Amino acid sequence: MVPPAAAQGARRAAVITEEERRRNRMTSNRLSARKSRMKQQQYVDDLTAENERLRRENEAMRASVGDVLQQSRALEQENRVLAAHARQLCAALLLRNSQLRLLGDVSGVPLDVPGVPDHLVQLYGGVHMPVTPLSPSPPPLQLQLPLEIQLMLLQPDVMDAVGMLV
16 A cells, blocks of 8 residues: 555646646647747738739739730821821822823833732722723824823823833
């Protein structure tokens, strides 16, 4: 049998051990709670930093989209100007070709005038009217030309071409 003093000492040791365990548990809980709060704070800080990074990235993208839209509008405007210029050039080419063909028909001198490719006429909206030769033989010199053809022949470019033929 265990003497009563020894039993009392064992109880104290058990009580101390129980008290130590309770203190150790409280200390461990405090440390665990502190770690949990620190981990939570780190998570919030990370989310805040990510939010700020994404906000700056979003602002940069908005600015970039604005720049691209401005460039797109400028290119569209430039494209409209170039297309209008191309239409003018195509119409002028068609006019000059018809003038040369008419001059060749009127003068009786065969002129090799290349046609304007159909795809250019379709792209730039020129009116492509096929020119049919008046006749294989030269017209008589006393032929009275319509007023519009006479005016066309008096244009400086056509007069230069006539001078080269004679």
